[in-house]
Amino acid sequence: MEKRKLIIDCDPGVDDALMLAFAAAHREEFDILAVTTVNGNQDIEKVTRNALDLTAFYGLKVPVAKGMGLPLVKEPHYAPETHGESGLGTCRLPASPEKAEEEPAVLFLYRILAGLPEEEKITIAATGPLTNIAVLLRLFPEVKRKIREILFMGGSLCGGNVTTAAEFNFYVDPEAAKIVFYSQIPLVMCGLDVTEKCTLTRNQILKLCQSGYPAARACGDMMGFALENTSEKYRGEVSVHDAAPLMYLLYPGIFSGQNEILDVDCSDGPSRGAVLGGFRWWRNEETEANVFVLTDVDREKFQEYLITALYALGEAE
Ligand code: BDR
Ligand code: CA
Numbered sequence: 001m002e003k004r005k006l007i008i009d010c011d012p013g014v015d016d017a018l019m020l021a022f023a024a025a026h027r028e029e030f031d032i033l034a035v036t037t038v039n040g041n042q043d044i045e046k047v048t049r050n051a052l053d054l055t056a057f058y059g060l061k062v063p064v065a066k067g068m069g070l071p072l073v074k075e076p077h078y079a080p081e082t083h084g085e086s087g088l089g090t091c092r093l094p095a096s097p098e099k100a101e102e103e104p105a106v107l108f109l110y111r112i113l114a115g116l117p118e119e120e121k122i123t124i125a126a127t128g129p130l131t132n133i134a135v136l137l138r139l140f141p142e143v144k145r146k147i148r149e150i151l152f153m154g155g156s157l158c159g160g161n162v163t164t165a166a167e168f169n170f171y172v173d174p175e176a177a178k179i180v181f182y183s184q185i186p187l188v189m190c191g192l193d194v195t196e197k198c199t200l201t202r203n204q205i206l207k208l209c210q211s212g213y214p215a216a217r218a219c220g221d222m223m224g225f226a227l228e229n230t231s232e233k234y235r236g237e238v239s240v241h242d243a244a245p246l247m248y249l250l251y252p253g254i255f256s257g258q259n260e261i262l263d264v265d266c267s268d269g270p271s272r273g274a275v276l277g278g279f280r281w282w283r284n285e286e287t288e289a290n291v292f293v294l295t296d297v298d299r300e301k302f303q304e305y306l307i308t309a310l311y312a313l314g315e316a317e
Helices: 014-025 044-057 105-114 131-139 141-146 168-172 174-181 202-209 214-228 243-250 299-315
Strands: 004-010 030-037 064-066 122-126 147-153 187-190 199-201 237-239 255-260 291-297
Touching: 004 014, 004 105, 014 030, 014 044, 014 214, 014 243, 014 299, 030 044, 030 105, 044 064, 044 214, 064 105, 105 131, 105 141, 122 131, 122 243, 131 141, 131 174, 141 147, 147 243, 168 174, 187 243, 199 202, 199 299, 202 214, 202 299, 214 237, 214 299, 243 291, 243 299, 291 299
Parallel strands: 004 030, 004 122, 030 064, 122 147, 147 187, 187 291
Antiparallel strands: 199 237, 255 291
């Protein structure tokens, strides 16, 4: 099978950390050209340090480039209650001696895309606010034709997790999400509609914590923090939102979804960051749909594939 060329844009972040573990376990299927970071769950210095430490810890040899430290318009809004002060709960990873690229992420991404052979395209998986991608598309619109698709974790058609209306990544930078929505690049939205079903249970997390494999154990430790420190503890399971885009790339058959015409609310009111969608009689759903929205997943299969990947990573050490 030909490897899919992939760029990962993220803000680790506990669930970003599990997404990176899943990516590392599937390095035979993914040709990961770069990991870029963006302010989101924590500030840009912390999430970049986490990306460097995580990739080294998982044995994933890939350049890491530091991205935008601020959203396009508003001030940052971090999420220490879910991800801890460091961004990775209370998990302590060995410090990687690697450094981030000299170039800022947006320029680094531009160089990768501009340097591709004529017929080649790249997939982008974005699991933080879409700030880097928006700036890239605004600065260098000519790279759009080199992007095969963007899969992003963000948004929701079923209510938010920061406000009643808005999901975290879209709440932090709705203007960036809007630019991506209007980019005319094929988009797959892995929003809360589906990621609320992409969970690990308390028992599964406990088992990971007891694993003899360091990567699986660290992932259990991080997810345990997210479970016990949020209202997820009453549910007894916690979403691994950011693993959804990569899971969809490898196992599309366990998901279902539909095409939608979507927009984002960038007003200052209570619905800032909300995704606006649904039937619009004056538009042609067939030709104007701009986003494929994932709405459902086979939860057991998601859990099985994720857990298997986390253990496989340990065995590879
Ligand atoms: C998203 O918000 C972040 O806190 C998570 O890492 C995920 O990307 C879920 O709403
Ligand atoms: Ca994230």
